Amino acid sequence: xxxxxxxxxxxxxxxxxxxxxxxxxxxxxxxxxxxxxxxxxxxxxxxxxxxxxxxxxxxxxxxxxxxxxxxxxxxxxxxxxxxxxxxxxxxxxxxxxxxxxxxxxxxxxxxxxxxxxxxxxxxxxxxxxxxxxxxxxxxxxxxxxxxxxxxxxxxxxxxxxxxxxxxxxxxxxxxxxxxxxxxxxxxxxxxxxxxxxxxxxxxxxxxxxxxxxxxxxxxxxxxxxxxxxxxxxxxxxxxxxxxxxxxxxxxxxxxxxxxxxxxxxxxxxxxxxxxxxxxxxxxxxxxxxxxxxxxxxxxxxxxxxxxxxxxxxxxxxxxxxxxxxxxxxxxxxxxxxxxxxxxxxxxxxxxxxxxxxxxxxxxxxxxxxxxxxxxxxxxxxxxxxxxxxxxxxxxxxxxxxxxxxxxxxxxxxxxxxxxxxxxxxxxxxxxxxxxxxxxxxxxxxxxxxxxxxxxxxxxxxxxxxxxxxxxxxxxxxxxxxxxxxxxxxxxxxxxxxxxxxxxxxxxxxxxxxxxxxxxxxxxxxxxxxxxxxxxxxxxxxxxxxxxxxxxxxxxxxxxxxxxxxxxxxxxxxx
Amino acid sequence: xxxxxxxxxxxxxxxxxxxxxxxxxxxxxxxxxxxxxxxxxxxxxxxxxxxxxxxxxxxxxxxxxxxxxxxxxxxxxxxxxxxxxxxxxxxxxxxxxxxxxxxxxxxxxxxx
Numbered sequence: 288x289x290x291x292x293x294x295x296x297x298x299x300x301x302x303x304x305x306x307x308x309x310x311x312x313x314x315x316x317x318x319x320x321x322x323x324x325x326x327x328x329x330x331x332x333x334x335x336x337x338x339x340x341x342x343x344x345x346x347x348x349x350x351x352x353x354x355x356x357x358x359x360x361x362x363x364x365x366x367x368x369x370x371x372x373x374x375x376x377x378x379x380x381x382x383x384x385x386x387x388x389x390x391x392x393x394x395x396x397x398x399x400x401x402x403x404x405x406x407x408x409x410x411x412x413x414x415x416x417x418x419x420x421x422x423x424x425x426x427x428x429x430x431x432x433x434x435x436x437x438x439x440x441x442x443x444x445x446x447x448x449x450x451x452x453x454x455x456x457x458x459x460x461x462x463x464x465x466x467x468x469x470x471x472x473x474x475x476x477x478x479x480x481x482x483x484x485x486x487x488x489x490x491x492x493x494x495x496x497x498x499x500x501x502x503x504x505x506x507x508x509x510x511x512x513x514x515x516x517x518x519x520x521x522x523x524x525x526x527x528x529x530x531x532x533x534x535x536x537x538x539x540x541x542x543x544x545x546x547x548x549x550x551x552x553x554x555x556x557x558x559x560x561x562x563x564x565x566x567x568x569x570x571x572x573x574x575x576x577x578x579x580x581x582x583x584x585x586x587x588x589x590x591x592x593x594x595x596x597x598x599x600x601x602x603x604x605x606x607x608x609x610x611x612x613x614x615x616x617x618x619x620x621x622x623x624x625x626x627x628x629x630x631x632x633x634x635x636x637x638x639x640x641x642x643x644x645x646x647x648x649x650x651x652x653x654x655x656x657x658x659x660x661x662x663x664x665x666x667x668x669x670x671x672x673x674x675x676x677x678x679x680x681x682x683x684x685x686x687x688x689x690x691x692x693x694x695x696x697x698x699x700x701x702x703x704x705x706x707x708x709x710x711x712x713x714x715x716x717x718x719x720x721x722x723x724x725x726x727x728x729x730x731x732x733x734x735x736x737x738x739x740x741x742x743x744x745x746x747x748x749x750x751x752x753x754x755x756x757x758x759x760x761x762x763x764x765x766x767x768x769x770x771x772x773x774x775x776x777x778x779x780x781x782x783x784x785x786x787x788x789x790x791x792x793x794x795x796x797x798x799x800x801x802x803x804x805x806x807x808x809x810x811x812x813x814x815x816x817x818x819x820x821x822x823x824x825x826x827x828x829x830x831x832x833x834x835x836x837x838x839x840x841x842x843x844x845x846x847x848x849x850x851x852x853x854x855x856x857x858x859x860x861x
Numbered sequence: 862x863x864x865x866x867x868x869x870x871x872x873x874x875x876x877x878x879x880x881x882x883x884x885x886x887x888x889x890x891x892x893x894x895x896x897x898x899x900x901x902x903x904x905x906x907x908x909x910x911x912x913x914x915x916x917x918x919x920x921x922x923x924x925x926x927x928x929x930x931x932x933x934x935x936x937x938x939x940x941x942x943x944x945x946x947x948x949x950x951x952x953x954x955x956x957x958x959x960x961x962x963x964x965x966x967x968x969x970x971x972x973x
Contacts, residue, residue: 406937
């Protein structure tokens with residue numbers, strides 16, 4: 288059972304991306320059919336397979352060409368950086384050019400293609416080839432008179448190739464309603480790769496699809512590919528899985544107050560951030576802050592701009608107090624400026640992929656992503672952006688994308704509907720009130736952190752972006768001068784209220800003082816009356832006493848009474 | 862090339878008269894001693910003996926033994942007969958059983 292499960296052996300092509308789609312490469316020791324219309328890159332794919340085999344995997348190869356001779360081939364692939372001449376000298380690659388001219392050939396009875404077999408066999412043995420390319424065998428159909436013989440011989444050829452144990456690529460021209468003009472797919476049934484070259488709205492895209500891969504799992508989508516100066520590259524983006532690890536590491540935003548809104552620490556490293564807003568709300572400025580901060584920590588930043596030149600961005604950054612020029616000099620900041628319409632979506636993707644590989648940034652800024660919408664349908668753009676974000680995320684690159692929302696559109700909806708792909712979404716909005724436009728910033732979402740729900744006023748000053756509190760109260764949210772006016776008004780009101788209170792307090796104090804004064808006065812009056820009264824009483828008493836004493840003296844003198852009691856009674860009666 | 866053409870034109874009548882005296886150099890490429898190879902060898906030998914007696918050279922090459930020659934002569938099918946001389950070079954594939962086609966190709970008989 289275990290043995291039966293052992294998977295098909297694969298032969299790595301070394302072509303960027305193709306091995307990922309096929310999960311390891313082409314079926315080892317079997318022929319693969321590469322078909323497509325003229326000019327779609329069949330020969331190149333086949334040639335790169337051989338060259339990479341020879342250079343990277345030390346597997347020599349044979350190129351049997353029916354359409355171009357060795358010199359033409361050498362010249363053609365030299366433009367892609369392959370030195371075929373050198374490889375031929377080193378006995379790594381043999382090019383065998385098969386020349387057939389129908390007019391020179393006369394059929395005189397039964398024949399077979401043993402000659403071809405012998406040539407191929409000889410070429411394989413001369414370098415010990417493990418890889419074989421036959422490009423394109425359908426030339427035989429036009430070169431030889433009897434298609435029946437040819438079909439039988441082709442069947443034999445593919446069987447023979449399998450028996451030789453070489454991994455082969457057979458190319459075939461696309462036919463009407465069939466994969467190849469002469470139905471090669473009938474013979475080569477193990478693996479069929481189809482190449483396509485389409486032009487939509489003046490922008491061409493190349494695509495690759497694995498039609499069939501016997502005995503192996505493979506991606507079934509159409510994958511964009513690119514032929515550039517380094518050869519073939521397929522983008523296996525839709526196969527990029529969502530299995531990147533998430534870190535707890537944070538990346539400061541460059542604006543302390545914004546950090547505070549995002550759980551006090553900033554964005555997550557490797558997360559994707561969307562800054563959306565209408566024109567002139569400060570999206571780019573926000574991006575500049577992130578870049579400046581990251582560069583000052585020594586991180587590498589890739590700034591992909593499609594609306595402004597690098598110089599313009601640097602100049603504009605200066606106006607808000609950020610000097611980006613030194614970072615460019617130090618090699619920490621790299622600008623990639625290209626108009627979106629410069630190339631197709633896939634080309635952009637490939638370019639970005641390449642930049643990431645070469646520059647290895649920690650932070651990437653795409654300013655703006657909405658520029659891409661001009662070069663494809665919404666679905667295509669969305670798919671492309673999804674792939675791009677996947678690539679960036681899987682490389683742990685913190686990505687900030689700006690998105691322009693047009694006036695009148697729903698602010699909470701971006702043109703390309705990528706918001707669901709984003710981890711953090713900052714919404715910048717214009718607040719127009721009382722003839723003044725001010726900027727507000729919301730954190731619409733920020734996955735995995737406790738973020739602020741409060742709108743903040745967003746100020747662009749000569750010293751950079753500043754976030755201030757907005758006026759919240761009395762059922763109103765005010766920003767800008769309206770906020771200041773309201774604040775001043777409130778301040779004034781509170782001063783008035785405070786003064787009023789003071790005044791009342793003082794009044795009370797005064798009343799108390801008056802009352803106390805009155806009390807004192809009454810008391811003083813009373814005291815003086817009491818004093819006078821007491822004095823007169825005393826006087827009277829003294830007078831009485833004096834009288835009594837006088838009377839006693841007189842009585843004594845008269846000897847009228849002997850007892851003193853009677854004396855008192857007499858006194859009382861008086 | 863141009864000179865050759867002029868030669869051909871000026872000597873056309875002469876050549877027509879001398880046709881029967883021209884020397885033929887023929888090479889037959891076969892793959893081993895297969896029945897088809899044997900048949901081709903027998904057929905071409907018969908034709909040569911009958912029509913070109915005394916003025917032909919026939920070389921039989923086994924490309925199994927000399928595969929490099931297959932590449933040099935652009936051989937794909939087997940058996941292949943190449944008429945090296947007189948010019949133009951012409952190729953015949955098959956077991957040489959179609960005598961009429963060979964005779965026409967060798968300019969030994971004109972098309973009717």
